[in-house]
Structure formats: C-alpha cells, structure tokens
Amino acid sequence: MKYNFDEIINRKGTDSIKWDAGKFLKKKGFTNRFDEDTLSLFLADMDFACPPPLLDSLHKRLDQKILGYSTHSVNEEYFAALRNWFAKRYDWKIADEEVVYCPGTVLALNVAVMTYTKPGDGIIIQRPVYPPFTGAVESHKREVINNELINTDGYYTIDFDDLESKAKDPNTTMMIFCSPHNPVGRVWTAEEIIRVADICSANNVLLLADEIHGDLVLGDNIFYPTATVSDIDNLVVCTAINKTFNVAGLHCSNIIIKNKDLRERYTAELGMAHPSPFAISAMIAAYTECDEWLEQLNEYLDANFEFLKNFIAEKMPKVKFVKPEGTYIGWLDFSEYGLSANEIHDRIYNKANVVFQDGKMFSSESTQFQRICVPTPLSILKEAMERIAKEF
Numbered sequence: 001m002k003y004n005f006d007e008i009i010n011r012k013g014t015d016s017i018k019w020d021a022g023k024f025l026k027k028k029g030f031t032n033r034f035d036e037d038t039l040s041l042f043l044a045d046m047d048f049a050c051p052p053p054l055l056d057s058l059h060k061r062l063d064q065k066i067l068g069y070s071t072h073s074v075n076e077e078y079f080a081a082l083r084n085w086f087a088k089r090y091d092w093k094i095a096d097e098e099v100v101y102c103p104g105t106v107l108a109l110n111v112a113v114m115t116y117t118k119p120g121d122g123i124i125i126q127r128p129v130y131p132p133f134t135g136a137v138e139s140h141k142r143e144v145i146n147n148e149l150i151n152t153d154g155y156y157t158i159d160f161d162d163l164e165s166k167a168k169d170p171n172t173t174m175m176i177f178c179s180p181h182n183p184v185g186r187v188w189t190a191e192e193i194i195r196v197a198d199i200c201s202a203n204n205v206l207l208l209a210d211e212i213h214g215d216l217v218l219g220d221n222i223f224y225p226t227a228t229v230s231d232i233d234n235l236v237v238c239t240a241i242n243k244t245f246n247v248a249g250l251h252c253s254n255i256i257i258k259n260k261d262l263r264e265r266y267t268a269e270l271g272m273a274h275p276s277p278f279a280i281s282a283m284i285a286a287y288t289e290c291d292e293w294l295e296q297l298n299e300y301l302d303a304n305f306e307f308l309k310n311f312i313a314e315k316m317p318k319v320k321f322v323k324p325e326g327t328y329i330g331w332l333d334f335s336e337y338g339l340s341a342n343e344i345h346d347r348i349y350n351k352a353n354v355v356f357q358d359g360k361m362f363s364s365e366s367t368q369f370q371r372i373c374v375p376t377p378l379s380i381l382k383e384a385m386e387r388i389a390k391e392f
Contacts, residue, residue: 304378330374
C-alpha cells in the first residue's frame, strides 16, 4: 500500500500545541506574531496521518463503548508486540519483566533522576540537547555536568576525554544519553555507544539512554540500541511509540530495565502507572502492523531533508546545515550572517511568520542556531523555507 504523506491535514483548532501555537505560547509569555497564516515547524510531532492499522485499532477500542481503567500487565499481545518489534529490527531480546510502562518519556527521565540520584549530584548531559534533559536535572536540584559535543562544520562527535574526566568525579552519578541525538541528528555508531557505556560502567555512573527516536533512521545509517552492543548492568533505556507513529498524545513509553534492583527502585518511585485503553491498542497495532508505513515515512523524511539541504545550498548558503543521520529534526546554524540571536529570531518568527525553536534553549553556545522539525508535507516545508529565504 502506498501512503500519502503529502496530504494536508488542518490541525488548527484541534488543541494542538504545534498548530494552536499562538494561544499556547502567548499564555507562556511569548510576544511573537502568531496568526492564521503562521507556519509551525517547532514541535517534534508529525503532520502526517497516523498509520491506518493503528487508527483502526483505536476505532475498535472505541466501539467497545467503555473506556475504564485499563492495564497492559495481563495483556500478552502487548508484551509480544514489543518483544517481537525489537527482536526483529534490532536483535534485542527483551524479557517481559524488564518492561516498565510510563506515561511519557519526559516523566520517565524525571522519575529516573529522583530514583537514582540525590540533590547535589552531578548528571552528565551532552549539549546542545533537548531542553527537558536540563529541566529534569535542575528542577530536582541536581547539577548539570555538560559534556559539550564537538561541532566540526556541523557534524557532531563526543568529546570522550572530557566525558571520562567528568565521569570520574565521585559527585557524578548519572548520564542522560540521547541516542539518536536531538537536535544534532547523530545516530551514534556501535563503537561510540560502547565507549560511552564503558566509561559509565567503569565509574559507577548510571546510564539513562533516551532511544525514542531509534526507529527514525535515514539512508544507510544503522541504529544500535545500547543494550545490544554493551552488557552494562547499570542501564535504563527509554523506548516509545510516540515519535515513530505520531501518537505523542497517547503517552505510551516503555522503559526497559534489566537489572532487578534498579527496576524495583524505579517502579517504587513511579508509583501506579497504567496506560489508557487507547495506548494499549495503539502500541499493539504499531508494533505488529505498521512496518510498511514506517519504511515509507523514513523515505519521505529523507526526501524532505534532501530538499532542505539543496534549498539552503542554493538560496541561503550562509546557513550551515548537515543532513541528519536520524530523527526528523534539523539543526541550522545562522552565525555566518553576523546577526544577533534576536535579529535571527525576528526575521524568522515575525517577518516570515514561521515558528522554529531557538537554539539557546538547547545550549548557551547555540544562540545563533535554530531547530526545525520537518515531518510535514513537502509543500508546507517549501513555503516555510521560501518565506524565510526572503528575509535573509
């Protein structure tokens, strides 16, 4: 079956954070121009219809007419779907008892911080990185230990000497590892992941791997789940259907914790957490019936990035952009324009009336960067970039 990712779906007035951005962000204190003409490419959800088998599963659930308390814990289909997905695609063998349901990955990060660290502890993150990593550390009075990624002409690598030095500090107790990386788009090699895991293991640093973008891999790149290339014992892995199948609103994350002691401590901190009946149905359908949809999605995302790369080279050559290896996130460097961060922001958000995400949210070193999310019909992406190019 050929899926139509060019379909324009009007999401305005649907309580969408992304497309009802004016009302949402103005309540947050933003003063930018937001109106009916605004094009929104700032949030990491997709403007594509969810896979038809997944939607069918939700209709069937709704036909049951009652949406009461539900649990996945006695549903063999749930665990079989998850087991088979990761075994088939990544040769990752997951036992049922290792799976902890959590209603969202950001919550999962916060629970892990509270479970395995104490106030004042150091937690390593690798900026520029998804802002809730910083929030999960600082909101619980832990200390951010930044292992800044090395930027070589837009291609990012890990500073392993710095990582090892910071992991050796006895105050450092955890590392939050984004794999694939948001926003720089790296799909880490097996060798890079092994080295990160070895450093954490050698220094008794718990490794929390956020792998929710693992299914969104472009071209010939290969995603390696941390658990498949390292036998590190102090490992907690976040997985989810949210990004892959565009169901972030269903809040369905599965946290994989092999170590029994770590798992019991985590579940004690998390407390009672059960998925909605819709989340259960969606996950089973996603992991059993949506492979073909995902393959076509990744091809479409790759083509969108190819367009973005060529457009920038032709019409905005001062912008530095390296096509990502995975995710649907682009990381754009506007520094060669010699403009202030505020001027870059004004030209994009107010004059072009397009919403990206300011780089300063990801790192204090990235004030002249912008994050763009490209999982949108190509026509919308083209219009947004044409508007922006006129302002530069």
